[in-house]
Amino acid sequence: MRYGYEQCIVLIVVVPLITSFLAALLGWFKRWLCYPLVLAALGISFLCSLGILDLVMERGTIHYWQGGWEPPWGIEYVVDHLNAFMLVMLTFIALVVAIYSKKSVEQEIPEKLVPYYSIFLLMVTGLIGITVTGDLFNVFVFLEIASLTAYALIAVGEDGAPMAAFNYVIMGTVGACFYYLGIGYVYIVTGSLNMADLSQMLPGLYHNKAVLVGFALFTVGIAVKMGLFPLHVWLPDSYTYAPSASSAVIAPMFTKVMAYLMVRIFFTLFKPHFSIDLIPITQILTWVAAGGIIAGSILAIAQTDLKRMLAYSSIANIGYIVLGIGLANRMGLTGGLLHILNHAFMKGTLFLVAGGIMYKMGMRDITQFRGLHKKMPFTMGAFTIAALSMIGIPPTGGFFSKFYLVLGAIDAKQWAFIVVLLVSSLLNAVYFFRIIENAYLEPPVTAYATDGGTHEEIKRDELPLSMLIPTLIMATGVVLLGIFNERIIAFIIRFAVPASF
Amino acid sequence: MVEYIISKYNYWVYIFLMMLGLYGMIGKRNLVKKLIGMNIFQVAIILFYISIGSKVGASIPILTAEDLHGMADPVKYMNSLPHVLMLTAIVVGIATTGVALAIIIMIYNRYKTLAEDEILEIRKKTGA
Secondary structure (H helix, E strand, O other): OOOOOOHHHHHHHHHHHHHHHHHHHHHHHOHHHHHHHHHHHHHHHHHHHHHHHHHHHHHOOEEEEHHHOOOOOOOEEEEOHHHHHHHHHHHHHHHHHHHHHHHHHHHHOHHHHHHHHHHHHHHHHHHHHHHHEOEHHHHHHHHHHHHHHHHHHHHOOOOOHHHHHHHHHHHHHHHHHHHHHHHHHHHHHHOOOEHHHHHHHHHHHOOOHHHHHHHHHHHHHHHHHHOOHHHOOHHHHHHHHOOHHHHHHHHHHHHHHHHHHHHHHHHHHOOHHHHHHHOOHHHHHHHHHHHHHHHHHHHHHOOOEHHHHHHHHHHHHHHHHHHHHHHOOHHHHHHHHHHHHHHHHHHHHHHHHHHHHHHHHOOOEHHHOOOHHHHOHHHHHHHHHHHHHHHOOOOOHHHHHHHHHHHHHHHOOOHHHHHHHHHHHHHHHHHHHHHHHHHHOOOOOOOOOOOOOOOOOOOOOOOOHHHHHHHHHHHHHHHHHHHOHHHHHHHHHHHHOOOOO | OHHHHHHOHHHHHHHHHHHHHHHHHHHOOEHHHHHHHHHHHHHHHHHHHHHHHOOOOOEOOOOOHHHHHOOOOHHHEOOOHHHHHHHHHHHHHHHHHHHHHHHHHHHHHHHOOOEHHHHHHHHHHHOO
């Protein structure tokens, strides 16, 4: 019927890949061409992802053989419910942030606009590639494309950025190296790189030492890349010093894609039976995640820099997602996957707002936010919605993912995690209400300067529309995800959770 | 025991190099030395892949005329797939080194030093 829809799977990668080089090339001659070109490429990718989602919901898993080579030999792209919904999320957020980023990039790094967009698009390509491919080594290649470009996107930021980026290069490379060493160990015993093929072969080899080592290396490598709690040291500096647009695209997307990869390896490449029963990896991860949730939230309270605070809160939220993976029952994993989606939107909104405040005020110290709601009412409105969602207040999305996580913890009879979830919600409330209080309730003081401190009326000075509209779209997304959470679960996530749960 | 170690010497070499690289990344305070540590780490893994693909007395997998008549003899050929994978990994490694060196140049232009302790001190002083 809908002939040619399968091509979407390959177009979603190829279009931004080609365009990123084209943008650099054409941008050399005509600077203004770069921005519309990037938007067009991401727009096409987004439409492709919708097409893929539609096809997957109708037919189930779809395969695409690169160059017609049959898998185990050729590289295969596989899309099922899990990555179909990841793809829609990734391309949508990339598109929104790309629309937003123009003004912000022009202000922060004006001379590097063209290479910035080219690299931005290449990073999105890498992340989409990780999500769409069904081949282990191909994942590594895309992972490195995404990481290398992320290092560059961070390094062009303000004063501390190159140092943060260098630490990220070292940590990120160790993570990626562990990952591909893991592939080597699995390859020794199986001789295959195709995920579907491997998941057929591996069950007979679950007690093989090489497979166990490979699994351990996968886990550690991905944990480094996603910034899971004790391995998170690269994350706060990178998110803080990166240009606003970079942190707004890296924070919601990069760690989420790594979380997706973790789900893939735990429950598709290896059977759930292996990750849960044979070695107690999921159990260990739940405790690591719980530690991350509490530590991240407490560290976030200690920060006065808005972006650094958001970075620590990201560490806590990665904890939620991993907790969902680690609980390894239907409710828990549903909560984890839902939180991938919700957190991407919430953190996206928050970083967009942080970038907006940087753009208008040139600062992000939360003690100076007084009276900000009069100056930028819509931006602060978006911030408040996302903050409420982070705390977990219905009807925003954050409430429902935490709700499912709690249900998962009850199903697993792990009462400690319910306490962790509740306590962390309170801690979230502490650090977000501090900002909301500063911005809305404290009397505005314009007299940080020593010129006598006149209490003049604060004029409304909103963001330009090209920044405001993306921020509001994301904030609306947070609410819509909450309202339609049941549909998202019923139509998509329910099928993404392994059947044996 | 000794025989066991000697018979698998290639893996011991790779583990030794990998740990050496890890030490370089953690123990050294100079950014370029850290980068060199990272390179050693990557090369160790490349050596691991190359050694799992090769076999004593085997050659590259190109079928000869006599193989075409019967079954190809697997003992005669080595597995070149890990070697091919390493071509990609080498390219990735070079790209990583390039990006890291570019970042190091940025750091040097900003702080006029590459020693991590001094950079931290300068950053503490300027409050950035």
